[in-house]
Amino acid sequence: MVPVYKLIAAALSVVALGTTASCQSTTSGGVVGAERKQLLLVSSEQLNQMAVKAYAQIQNESAKKGMLNTDPALTRRVRAIASRITPQTRVFRADAPAWKWEVNVINSKELNAFCMPGGKIMFYSGLIERLNLSDDEIAVIMGHEIAHALREHSREQVSQAVAADAAIGIGAALLGLGDGAANLTGAAYQALVATRFSRNHETEADRIGLELSARAGYDPRAGVTLWKKMLSANQGGSPPEFLSTHPAESRRIQEIEALLPAVMPLYQAAKR
Numbered sequence: 001m002v003p004v005y006k007l008i009a010a011a012l013s014v015v016a017l018g019t020t021a022s023c024q025s026t027t028s029g030g031v032v033g034a035e036r037k038q039l040l041l042v043s044s045e046q047l048n049q050m051a052v053k054a055y056a057q058i059q060n061e062s063a064k065k066g067m068l069n070t071d072p073a074l075t076r077r078v079r080a081i082a083s084r085i086t087p088q089t090r091v092f093r094a095d096a097p098a099w100k101w102e103v104n105v106i107n108s109k110e111l112n113a114f115c116m117p118g119g120k121i122m123f124y125s126g127l128i129e130r131l132n133l134s135d136d137e138i139a140v141i142m143g144h145e146i147a148h149a150l151r152e153h154s155r156e157q158v159s160q161a162v163a164a165d166a167a168i169g170i171g172a173a174l175l176g177l178g179d180g181a182a183n184l185t186g187a188a189y190q191a192l193v194a195t196r197f198s199r200n201h202e203t204e205a206d207r208i209g210l211e212l213s214a215r216a217g218y219d220p221r222a223g224v225t226l227w228k229k230m231l232s233a234n235q236g237g238s239p240p241e242f243l244s245t246h247p248a249e250s251r252r253i254q255e256i257e258a259l260l261p262a263v264m265p266l267y268q269a270a271k272r
Contacts, residue, residue: 052120077138086101091211103122119146140223143213151205210259214266215267
């Protein structure tokens with residue numbers, strides 16, 4: 001019997017033959033060098049349209065619960081930071097400053113923030129208030145989340161899932177296996193591959209986000225203090241949603257510290 005791992009490799013190679021032309025980089029590298037080829041099998045337009053609908057739904061549901069932008073001062077604060085960061089996105093993508101950016105705040109104790117495809121940003125008040133974040137620290141988080149949208153990580157993950165599903169289907173058909181075997185193989189793929197990709201995305205977002213915040217005039221050294229606060233919040237319990245796919249080792253802070261010589265001149269130039 002053909003080993004399952006060889007079957008997956010063969011099936012993936014069949015899929016890859018038809019998708020080579022879809023391997024590209026969505027961004028330039030910047031000074032942090034965050035550039036690599038990405039498998040992109042679905043269009044940006046498709047995901048952007050889905051993001052608009054999903055974001056509107058989140059806003060509507062939060063508004064009905066009286067949780068949307070309930071603190072005008074906090075909302076202004078977050079939007080002001082965004083207004084300085086979003087123009088800097090042109091360094092990585094020429095089209096990004098013209099996106100239809102939206103920034104809102106949900107009143108919740110959750111430690112969470114996200115940026116959907118196309119620039120739909122949401123902060124949770126708990127992230128800022130419970131960790132007593134400075135503007136510099138908020139900027140580092142915002143840059144990180146914006147970086148996910150610039151790099152189109154959601155689009156990349158969907159594309160990986162499309163390729164994996166196709167490969168699994170081909171492999172199951174070749175061996176005459178039923179859906180159960182395909183589902184098992186799919187679960188293995190998620191466990192062994194998807195998490196690794198997700199952490200790669202987080203590392204890219206850290207690098208790009210740090211550069212974005214520095215170019216906007218926010219101190220990138222706040223990345224170190226931010227993650228110390230995050231890791232402290234993670235002690236003795238389940239990790240915050242924001243940390244769910246982040247490796248919580250001291251190496252993470254060390255990697256940010258290693259980037260400081262590259263991004264500090266950008267910060268200093270912005271401050272001048």
